Structure formats: structure tokens, C-alpha cells
Amino acid sequence: MTGQPERLSCGNHAVTYILPLYRGQPGELDNLPRYLGEVLDWAAVMVVDGSPPAVFEQHARLWPAGVDHRPPQHACLNGKAAGVMTGLAAAHTELLVIADDDVRYTAASFRRMVGLLETADVVRPQNYFTPLPWHARWDTARTLLNRALGAYFPGTLGVRRSTLLAAGGYDGDVLFENLELIRTVRAAGGTEISAPSLFVARLPCSARHFLGQRVRQAYDGFAQPWRLAAELALLPAAVLGWHLRRRLLAAAGLLAIGLAELGRRRSGGRAVFPPSSALWAPVWVLERAVSAWVAAVLRLTGGAPYGGGRLKTAGHSLRALRRRHRAGSPTQASVAPPGTPLTRAAAQIR
Template identity: 55%
Template sequence: MTSCNRTLIPGAEYILPLRWVDDSALADLVRYLEALCEWIAVTVVDGSPDALFERHTDCFPSAVNHVRPTPGAAGNGKVAAVMTAVRLSTAERLVIADDDVRYTPEGLNAVIAGLDRADIVRPQNYFTTWPWHARWDTSRTLINRAFAGDFPGTLAVSRAALQATGGYAPVLFENLELIRTVTAAGGREEQATALFVARNPPTARHFLRQRVRQAYDDFAQPGRLVIELILLPLLTWILCLPGWRRILALLCAAATAAALAESGRRRQHGQEVFPASTSMFAPLWAVERAICIWMAVALRCRGGVPYAGTRLKTAGHSLNYLRLQHEGKIRSARPAR
């Protein structure tokens, strides 16, 4: 266990929910934590099996607050881990990040400064290296950027906002649920589309395992869900066209997907971090989603996505539903000026 010479960002804390079944990435995470705890207070809420938890205790820097998650409601364990840290924290400004996210001091300061203007800040992730599956997955990110905003593996949020709402539901698409809960309660969101925060790409095997689960997230976004459900019938119709018409229609569809991705890549200086080749993977991603969204429908009919020995049926709640639960809570909790 190593120690850190700490010059911390005041009033801020970094929350890292962790639940590993193997430690293949431990050395890299330890190196990151050693740097991170020089910049900001760090809490790792670790739901890993006992043997791994003890090993993490031995390897993590001594400055890291390494704790077990408190038992929470059934569902996404990441939410229970985050809320464990929120309840333990005395910092007002919180950065929540997955274990593959890699902030720099400048990125941390920028995302935390955003909380001076908003209750929740959504930066933009990009991959640190570019194997084929990172380029493929980035095409999805670029299409998200073209239409609105992407959903990264990290957010900054005001602790007071989470206290006012009592937390957020442990659904599958937990980051979207957190954003919607805060905004439904009257909080302000800042989409920091040009604030780029690195993350390590997953293994190709992990990427492939996540295809249907990512598609299932779109049950929380009905408009997008409908469009994606149309893709497979549209592709089938195109493939049934005769000869040159089929080729022309396929080329037009592929060009449309690539052009949408490229518009997202060029938005807010995205070309500085996203290689041009990532836009070319958009047609492949569209075919993937056309198939996987129907596989997600089949999972929905069977009770939801398998998750930690159970099934999660709810991808996320609508903004209207959350307004009924939380409307005005954050505004009411703010001190009068």
C-alpha cells in the first residue's frame, strides 16, 4: 500500500464503484489511483468478492477510502455503491466514474467547475487506444453526438441534488436515470460536449457481450427505440430489392449512417479526439443495432436483461414519471438568495 502527497481540489470527491470478478486490470487501476489521490479525495466502493476486496485493500493507495457498498434495493448494484459513497461523503461536489475512466487534473478541474453553473455535468468520453471494437463503439458515440449528447461513463453531480431526491432508482441505464432524476427535481444539467475525458477500451470479448445490453438501454428512450426497431425491416426490404437497386439503396443507407457519425465527430471539436475512421464504422453499428434491438425485445419478454444473478426489466424511467416523484425538490432545497 502506497501513500500520496496530496494537494486536493477543495470540496470535491471522486467516487469509483467497483465490482470485479478478476484482477487483470488491477495494476493499471492502481497506477491511476496513485495519481488521482494527489488531486482529489477518492472513495472506491468495492462490491468484489472477499478475496479480491482484500487484495484491493492491500494494493490501493492508503489515501483511498476503500469501502464495501451498503445493502440497497434490488437492481443495479452500481447505484447502491454510488449512494453508499454519497452518504459517507462530506464534499459538495462529486465526480462519479467507472473503473475505466481516466481523468487528467485539467479534466477534473473543468468538470468540477461546471458544478458552479449546474447541478449535474455530463462530459464526453473518448478511448485512449483504438482497436477495431473501440472504433466500432465510437461510431455509436458519434451518432449520439450528432443528435443530442452521448452518455459517458462519468458524471459530476452536486451532493445536495442527490440528497434532495433521496438518490435515484437502480435501473439498467443508471447514468440516464441519474441525469433525469436531477433534472426532473428542478436541477440544471450542463452538457459539456467539448470536455473530453479519456477511458480505456474494453476487451473485444467484453465489447461483444455488451451488444444486446446496450440495445436494451433504449427501452428508456422510446423515440429512439421505435427508430431502431424499424431498421431491421428496412434492411430486409432493401435486401429484397432487385440487382442495382439493392446495391444503390445499401450504399445510400451506409453513406447516411457514416455522414451522421461524421457530423457528430465534427461537433464541438470532436475531430481532435475521434479518428476519422470511426465514422466509417457507423454502417456496421447500425446493422448491429438493427439485430440487437430485436434480441433486446426478446429479453424484455422474458423478464429483462440478466444482471448479477437476477434480471433487470426497467432500463430507465421517463422524465414525466420522475417529475411526479421529484418535481421541485432541488429548487426547494436551495437556500433563498
Template identity: 60%
Template structure:
């Protein structure tokens, strides 16, 4: 079926910023074909912060129905400027915000929009398609996240009125977490849907390498996780110094534990439908990577922040307490009555 999803009350916003040295014609054609499919289901706005010559090239290739805008002034993370430009330009209440590598089907798009009938912000679950070897590696990280709590995808759905009531969110490194925390701090309700699977294209290997330390730096926004990850390298070093017999048992345990945790994450919330079993075997490699990269991230933190685009970002995301001080009660004073939830707005959904 090609009937629109939620009529004029829904819109898809895609922040984009490509560089000439990384842009491939095949990727541009793939994105254009995806946008053409999207237009059959939902209005689409692309907020494009690429250089002027690339902006014009994109404008020529994108389907005519796409609204193609330049972002407002950016400070720090340009993706946030792109998102907020699209949000302010939209007249729809139900917004799907997605990175350029996300690939919704009509069914998953309709589902995430539907969940906004009972939430201010909705978090689905991404999975990689296709799966080159480095995407298996990164999938193991997703599985570990699912085992302990929930993963952070490259797409969210949000009520426009709820986000605008906060005045927007800060251009930090972990921008999706900042968006979620900002809406929740203002009194919004988050709905996590870990069995709503949305595909995304894997990064190129060079970009994958660049993400290793940057993803570790995100954990400065999650202190308990940060402490656990900083402990990994000392634990591995201590195990390696044990006598031979105990060392073998300790190292085997350190290898087996991530595999078991990843398999727990794969089995939760129907994850076996999207995540092949093979991914769990990469969990020890990801754990070793994070054990090293978290200390590199700490060095960047002490040096003023992690490199991002042409700047450095020191703040991964603001704490929930800080954002509550700024935004608490803002949604309760919203005009227009867009929200109609009766239970605890900050109760995290399974």
C-alpha cells in the same frame, strides 16, 4: 501542478465490482497507478462490491490515501448502491462519479468540477484510449449519438446536496440516465459539455460482446430512438428485396447514411480533437448490429428483462414524467442554499 482541486469541497467516487474470472493484474496495477495520481488532485473514495478475497487484494494494492469502502445493500444494479454509499459517506459538495475505466487528467478533472459552479449535474464526453478494433466500432456509436444529441459517458459530476435531496436514484439498467433524469426532475440543472473530453479504457473483447444487447436494451428508456431502431431491420429487409438496380442504390444509401451521420457527430463540438476519422467507417457496421440487437433486446423485454450480474433488469430507466411525479420541487425546498442559479434549471446546455 499537484495542488488539490477545489480543496475539501470536491471528492472522486469510484464504484467497483470486479469478478475473479475477469480480473487481470495489469488492470489492477493500472487502476492503482491512476488512483495514486488522482490523490494528488482530489480525495478519492472507492466503493468496492467485489468478493471478499478480491476486496482484500484491492485494499492491499490501492494507495493508502484511498478511502476503500464496501457498498450498502444492492437491489438490481449494484453500481447504484456503490455510488449512493460513496455519496452518503462523503462530506464534499462537488462529487465526480466515474467508472473504473475512466481516466481523467488534472485539467479535465478541474474543468468538470468547475462546471458544477453553474449546474447540479455535469455530463462530459468520453473517448477511448487506446483504440483496439472493437473500440473503433464502439466509437462510431458515440459519434452517432453526438450527431443527434449528446453521448452518455461513464462519468458524471454532481452536487451532493442535489442528489441527496431526491433520496437517490433507482438501480435500473441505464443508471447514468436515471441519475440525470432524477436530478432534473427535482428541479436540478444539467450542463452538457460535449467538448470536455475524458479518456476511458476500452473493454476487453469478451465484455464488448456482452454489451451489444445490453446497450440496445437501454433504448427502452428512449421511446423515439427505440422506434427508429426497431424500423432499421425491416427497412434493410425491404431494400434487399428491391430489383437489382434499385437494390444497389438503396443499400448504398443505407451504408452511406450512417457514415455521414457519424462524421457530423465527429465534427460537432470540436470532436475531431478526440475522434479519428477512421471511426466513421465503422458506423454502418454498428447500425447493422443495432438493427439486430434491438430485436433481441425486445425479446428479453418480453421475457422479463435483460440479464445483469446475477439477476434480470426489466427497467432501462424511468420516464421523465414518472420521475417528475416523484421528485418535482424537492430541490426548491433544500436547506442550506447550495444552489444559486437564476435561469431555467432544466434548460439543457449546449
């Protein structure tokens, strides 16, 4: 593990880039080390790595000089939250950019993120996939529908360290951890900026990993009950439409495409989302119609599989978090004493 890196500036600001990481087996990191070398020109870089010791050591040899590489020191069920909370405690800058390992900023998008943090406590940009294999186009339809509804949650956030610390951190025993972070900041009185025109690239996962995420992403709906209710209604509505009037299903498919196209056109989205993306919307809606019910069964049987265990709570409501903040209750993410081994679930950052 290297020491705390020298704080680097982006404009007039000092920023820390926090990257939670987990790899279960030794292997290549693609272009991640080279990318982090670029990020070092804009910010201090901290990689919180929950990988097994042998993999951790392999990673340490790959990072460019100046990367702060350390294991998680927070014990919680969501490994990514453990990484973020470790970075939050260790960082020495007010402005933080938290990003998954598949996120790829450019210098311009990073500067804009930092600029938005001048007037906000948390900033939510817009991810887009590049390149676009078939499963990334499928998932892009989800992105477009969420853009149309104003409810997209990316794999990267900008946050003010003092605000999140004042809130006591955020609960790391939830599945939808980025929504939990945003709501925690808001519950503590912080301001949020949703920036649908701040486009940040994201590398697509493998097709196998994509298929494995379908039910887990549906389970996130338990943090948004009204949305979950609508998704649970999709399958009965589809079955009823099939038996009564199949033209209704065709009309519903066209409606989904139209809504996705609205999301594509919103806030300059046509610059990064190709026209064919909206055509995948009916496929995604059908997928969610089925996976929402599978998620409901998982909820009744102990929660969503995660890191070798189960996570039952998707996220807390804003009202519940405000009550917790007023009461001064601590979050579920607690600091583990140095050298304390974390549980397998806590160490795995997905």
C-alpha cells in the same frame, strides 16, 4: 477499509471522486492504483468495491495511501448504482465526480469538470477510447452518432451531492443507471450541462466483453422509447431495401457515415476521434438493427441479464420521475444496515 480521507481541493473546491468497482476473480487492476494516486492530488478518492471478500482484501493492499475503500451499503439490483449511492451517503464534499474504473481524467479535464459544476447540478462530459483496437473503433461509431444527435451518455458524471440527496437519491433497480441519475436530478429541479468538448479518456474493454455488451446496450433503448422505435425500424427497413432496391442500402450506409462524421466534427471532436472512426457507422447501425430486436424479446421474457439476475426496467421517464418527486416517493435504492449481506446482483458493480 481506511477511514474517510482528508478532503483535498481542486482550485477553491473540495471534491470527492467516487469509483464503483467489481471484480469477480483475483487479478491485476492494470494502472488503476497508480491513476488513483494521481487523482488524490485533485480530490478525495472513495472506491466502493462490491467484489467478493478475498478479492476485496487483495484490492485493499493495492490502493495508494489515502483511498477510502469500502463495500456497498445500499441494496439495489444495479451494482453500480449501489456503489454510487453508498458514496453519496458517505462523502463529505458537495461536489462529486462519479467514474467507472476505466475512466482516466487528466488534471486539466478534472479542473474543467469542477469548474462546470459551479453552475450546474449534473455535468455530462464526453468519453473517448484510447487506445483504439478494432472493437473500440466499432464502439466509437456509436459515440459519434450519439454526438451528432446530442444524446451521448458517458461513464463519468459530475454531480452536486446536495441536489441528489434532496431528490432522495436515484432508483438503483434500472439498467440505464447514469441516464436515471441525470433525469432524477432534472426532475428535482436541478440543472444539467452537456459538455461535448470536455474530453475524458476511457480504456477499451476486451473484445469478448464488448461483444457481450451489444444486446445490453440495445436494451437501454427502453428508457428512450422514440429512439427504440427508430432502432426497431432499422431491420425491417434493411430487409425491404434489400428486396426492392439495394442502392438504398448503400445510400443509408453513406448517410450513417455522414452523420457520424458530423458528430466527429462537433465541438472539437477531431482532436480525439480519428477520421476512420466514422467509417464504422454502418457496422454499428447493422448491429443495433439486430440487437434491438433481441432486446425486445428479452423484455417480453423477463428483462436483460445482469449480475446473475434480470433487470426489466431500463429507466424511468422524466415525467414519471417528476411525479415521484412531487409525491415525495422514495427511490428503490435503500440503505442496508451495516453488516447486512447484499444480494449477488446488488453487490456486483459492472
